[in-house]
Amino acid sequence: MVHSKFSVGKAIIYAMLVLLSLTIVIAFWHLMNLSLSPSHIATKGGLLLYPKEATLDNYARVIGNRYIWLGYKNTLIRTVIGTVFQLFFTAMGAYVLSKRFFPHRTFWTLFIVFTMFFSGGLIPTYLVVRDLGLLNTYASMILPGFISAYNLVIMRNFFQSLPEEIEESCLIDGAGRFRIFLQIILPLSKPILATVALWLVVGHWNSWFDVLIYISDDTKFTLQIVLRRIIITGSKEILDTSAAASAAEMESVVSSEGLKAACIFVTTLPILCAYPFVQKFFVKGIMIGSLKG
């Protein structure tokens, strides 16, 4: 790299990059200050560059709410169970498709890849899930998107790059394909498993539409939907139900703006905390994804 001296062009580039980053940092910073503000500050509005009269009332209200905790629980359930099972079955299917001698391999690959380009659409999928009796079950958050064709193809490509010889000696020793998959292939594939697992975790954490259409039982609402209820549908009832305080009292303590901001932070906290550490794995992952199939 050539280290050139100061130039106007370079100064402009640095300034624009700082500006872009600031729009993101300030947005979060402002929102955090908003979440720490009492109602009379928050309703007045404006850009909050530092917390005036900081209070934790908004957070107390959010953390004291039953639906936030239920949301955490449900999100954790779908994320953990979904990620583990989806990862395992996707890897197993990908392993089979990575075998060149598997009968009609091209057909089965197309059978999977075709679904990336064409789907039944919203309503027929909903009707199938409903007719299977999956409405209001955790299964409806995991099964309809159980195996991603994209993830499967990426894993298949990885398995194909592993040398066949490592399996042959085990086959001679009498090990079956399933045992080879469990004991040889999976341990060798940690990088790709970690990458896909991260995608699945973020996907489940951020997923909301399936819950919106398949779940009406509010004890099964995930964080995203609880948040959506509170901030987008604008209904505070979901927060009020567990509140011991009367509505009037609540208004005086917390502002709806501050409350919403606190909700956003409480729901995104795990992502914000984990993000700096896992970011580089995602960047690696995007490169895996862009490799040719």
Added chain:
Amino acid sequence: MNGQGVYSPRRKSNLHGFAGYRKHYELVLMFLPVVVYFVIFKYIPMAGIVIAFKDYKIKYGMFGSEWVGLANFTKAFATPTFARSVTNTLTISGLKLLFGFPAPIILALMLNEVSHVRFKKTVQTITYLPHFLSWVVLAGMFQQLLSPNNGAVNAVLRDVFGVQKSIYFLGDNHYFRGTLVVTDIWKNVGWSSILYLATISGIDQALYEAATVDGATRWQCTRYITIPSLVSTIVIMLILNVGSIMDAGFDQVFNLYNSAVYKTGDIIDTYVYRYGMGDMKYSLATAVGLFKNVIAFILVVGTNLITRRISGEGIW
């Protein structure tokens, strides 16, 4: 003609193929869950598209309801809201393509000029972040930031830029599409730049050294080395983006829009949702969804064929 001579090899290979399943029964068992999943959750819904040509009744189910031919399509196409949703989809996608597509390329080129590693890493870390947040979270943020009453953006416009009248970004048809485009760029520009940055880092450094020795400026290096090296990536990404033009961004629009901006913001996907899930007009919504999926399918397959031709290898 010797029929046997022609057919026997094929039959032999077929037999071999099916015998292969018995031979590799263990692999077949391992593959079975995948097949079952795709049949139940992908191919049965695909067959369920038939309700677009039926008058769906719950008691008769997807495959037992009465056929009505193209009635659902003519009914849907006749409503003015349908035409509006198609126009909005294409307009919003087009605007995102026009402004959102070049943005990550420019960002990558700018980041490439940064010689301070820490600064570059920091900008990357910050700009990648919004990609990991859902549109539910971001919509919540933007609702507050863009509020006409006490939103931070309007406050800045007023106090710093002297704009006296508050702008209702999410409730005014003049601003809604612009808001969609800008917030979409805000969320994705960093993340989308990764691919271009990777391509740039793959450029042979000797090219730059030779150019500098010959007296080329940084700008000339960018103009005559970096940008030409990016062209094939840009073309492929552009084609792929055109292929997904029927997707104007359901998650984003659905979480940001409201009935005041249906005129400029109601896209095909939100139309299908409201008619299907809201009004339970399953057949009509499926017909509109099918209309969209068929066009999207043709576009995606077509653009994939073109990229295959250009790059010598397809995405798949």
